[in-house]
Amino acid sequence: MQERLKELQTEALEKISTAADLKELNDIRVSYLGKKGPITEVLKGMGKLSAEERPKMGALANEVRDRIAAGIEEKQKHLEEAAVQEKLAAEKIDVTLPGRPVKTGNHHPLTRIIEEIEDLFIGMGYTVAEGPEVEKDYYNFEALNLPKGHPARDMQDSFYITEDILLRTHTSPVQARTMEKHEGKGPVKIICPGKVYRRDNDDATHSHQFMQIEGLVVDENIRMTDLKGTLEIFAKKMFGDDREIRLRPSFFPFTEPSVEMDISCKICGGKGCSVCKGTGWIEILGAGMVHPNVLEMAGFDSKKYTGFAFGMGPERIAMLKYGVDDIRHFYTNDVRFLKQFSIHE
Amino acid sequence: MFVSYKWLQEYVDLSGVTPAELAGKITKSGIEVEGVEVLNEGIKGVVVGHVLEREQHPNADKLNKCLVDTGAGEPVQIICGAPNVDKGQKVAVATVGAVLPGNFKIKRAKLRGEESNGMICSLQELGIESKLIAKEYSEGIYVFPNDTEVGQDALEQLNRDDQILELGLTPNRSDCLSMLGVAYEVAAILGREVKLPEPLVETTSEIASDFIEVQVDAKEDNPLYVAKVVKNVKVGPSPVWMQARLMAAGIRPHNNVVDITNYILLEYGQPLHAFDYDRLGSKQILVRRANDGEVIVTLDDAKRELTSEHLLITNGTEPIALAGVMGGANSEVQPDTKNVIIESAYFKGATVRKASKDHGLRSEASARFEKGVDPNRVRAAAERAVQLLAQYAGGEVLEGSVEADALQVEPAVVSVTLEKINRVLGTELTMKEVEAIFARLQFETNTDNDTITVTVPTRRGDITIEEDLIEEVGRLFGYDNLASTLPVGSSTPGHLSQYQNKRRLVRRYLEGAGLYQAVTYSLTNEAKATQYALEERKPVQLAMPMSEDRSLLRLSIVPQLLEVLKYNSARQNDSLAVYETGAVFLSNGEEELPEEREHLAGAVTGLWHSHPWQGEKKPVDFYVVKGILEGLFEKLGLTDKIEFRQAQKDGMHPGRTAEVLLSGNSVGFAGQIHPTVEKELDLKETYTFELSLKAVLEEEVSPLQYESIPRFPSITRDIALVADQGTAAGELKGIIKEAGGKLLKDVHVFDLYEGERMEPGKKSLAFSLKYFDPERTLTDEDVTKAHDKVLEAVKEKAGAVLRG
């Protein structure tokens, strides 16, 4: 009897180990541990045993039963795990296939430049002023010390609508308007971005419509050194800390003294190359101390107040910064062009 | 202005300063040197040769066989194709081994069987522009004067061993339109002296005023007129060095008389004119305004009709020159001219500008008058001219000059305090330093305590106010030497306005939604200006457009965006979404500024979503565009104030267009562009929208206020309603919302069925209704009460019933 039990145990454990799936294992459980199973059968013959042997044999039978049950349980765990593994293996995907695209657009390179400049100056206490694109001759020229017949009006041949109304040729009228609103009281600290228009035939370097961004500071005791320091910060932020700047005397009717600002050429490091026409410098913007006539016309006492102003072309800055070679790209809106400005360095 | 380095040396000592260094210094202190041209760059081995023999090439009609002495060894044979080459000439010879511009190397060669040991050069071949070459040499080789020594460096003989500084002059610095002006500038920069020419003229015993009378009627236009008379000039070529200087400055040599007037123009900045005295037709010069319709034939042989705005030089009756612009053909200096009158005058800039503009005649002379010549150089220039005529044209200068002088020359006297100079520049200069700067400029000064008073020479007409003086101090002190500071004083908060902030939000939102920002032109043509306008207005029109296509200001952005889609579509990008924010222009009548209203427009074409390998491909439809806008309004807190209403619009699909209302006012539209327009532009199905961004961003929005998160559950009831085909979902939704009362918190459509299972003309719309009370848990009873009202209302107001 004892042997028969051992035999059954060995036989069952062997079957368990070779069971291929959960169903087979369950069959094994039912056939060995069920009420009609062989162990029960064996125990039926216990009556023939002595009272001494009976509990021993009972204990042995339970032991065999437990071993088989444990064997089944262990095997079941194994099989279940294998089933999970198999399922996961079947679920494998190709992660190199393209993802479902999320639509993204991006802002125009000129907006990018303008907002970058706006933010820089906002950080320095400026507000953003805007004004009409169709202007009165007064604000576009006269209030900026360009009376009728002034030769510098030739410099910016304009689109007139009537004798006194034209498409603004620069964003400077916004300065005149803003100063006028301040009624002779400083400080004025503004940055003025916007579209401007000139009678130019569109080609690689000219556009009848383009952007400008200008800055103006009017207060007591504004010095030319303040202009220089401000422009230095601007140049380093826009073009890199390693850039040098230089101010060159120039002429604008609305500033006196007037200067142009150059930055050192990135391409050649100042040695001279084709980009900087051999000079080592690249012209970026015009600036100067606000002309006393401009201050006075806007209602400021030029004995008490001084100011500086500067102006530049976002197209030119974008062209220099990103190496764009044709100004028309900005207005054609070829998506192959626009797309390139979605990246943020 | 082109400035010869060698010529400049006659007035300022330039020792120790190379042309490149000089260019750098000039640029830094005020005038941009746009380039430095080395005239003999890339040229080597060109000498003066003597043509000893010339004969016809035996095998070529158009070639000459020359024997040329180049001053080194035996004479050599050179084949030359120039028609004007001849025996006895002194010519420029590029010897074997020489290099000409463009790295053209001269080698020994055989031309049609004849050996050629070099090349006889034209001026073009030596790098001079054709238009600057005197007529007699423009079609052939250049011929030196006979006394030129053989074997010399030909380029040196031609004064081409020089460098030219190209000055980019701003309108205020017309003083540097002359060598003398540049000399003053350079002397100030270098801190050196200016040496002025001192014309010494021997005169005959005859007196100019016996030969000519000068009368100026138009004193306003011509306050000073100086005439000098030179007799017995021999018209011929001017000296080589003078021709060279003219060419280097961009002026073509003609003959000695004309060249000398041009030379003075360059040297003094004073334009002169030479009349042939014997062709004058009178002994009088009368300066007056032209009569309307009067005609002059100028020396370019053009007949020019004049108006009373033009100033004329006449012989008393007939015009002989258009003042300051161009001489008349009748009194022009000719090869046989003997006696000349030299005119040196001060003409008013505006008068000359008018004439040069009206007749399209802009010249070196008119440019100088327009900008204003130095009134104190008018006489000196005339003196210098007659000196040169005596020297280089063999003329006899008559005693004195004949003048009409009504000119009042008062030099500007300007004062400025040292405190002001330092306050504006941010410097700490001393009075001594300031005085030194003005001394370098050769400005007379007078110092009284803190105030310096400057008498500005008339050559610097640009200096009139104290700021001009400050600029002179600043630029000569050197902007490099300025410190870098930032404004001190009251600080100001930097910020964007609420509107500007919201505009940026709109842009970022749309970009995040998949639209590219475009920037297009405001000027457009007549058809596009008004197409898709939100408001019917006359477009603003340019007085003088450059082209029909850019003649009016836009009233709508959509046509411009469609143009962008068309452009991209034609380049294999037929699925694209773009937007633009920008002004449109609404006329307020002729004399008023138009209203500029900022609009937002978008256009979407082709596939909206494409993910082919998972079988997803979705063309844009109305609801894509509407969804974008709804999301935008949500962001701006306007959802409850917005309504889309079926609408008709020119150029739009009649059944797929909505008007957008904000608080009941129309602020724009959205929809599909009309299929015929799509076809015209060769676009796939395209949807567009345009809104008044101004109206949208300026709409009052209640301040953000936290609402507590619901503590009680809501109850949702779904209903399917059968309604007429024509009943709009929005209409039903409106009825439901109104009838649902306080408890109804949200309604949305979740199904639409228009299939066969419906009765003809009917459709089924399913709504999900969410009921909620923030104060308590709702009972079924509460909801049923409200819900019944909803069902009643839709039946009564829209004839919609629950689907059975």
Ligand SMILES: [Zn+2]
């Ligand atoms: Zn460079």
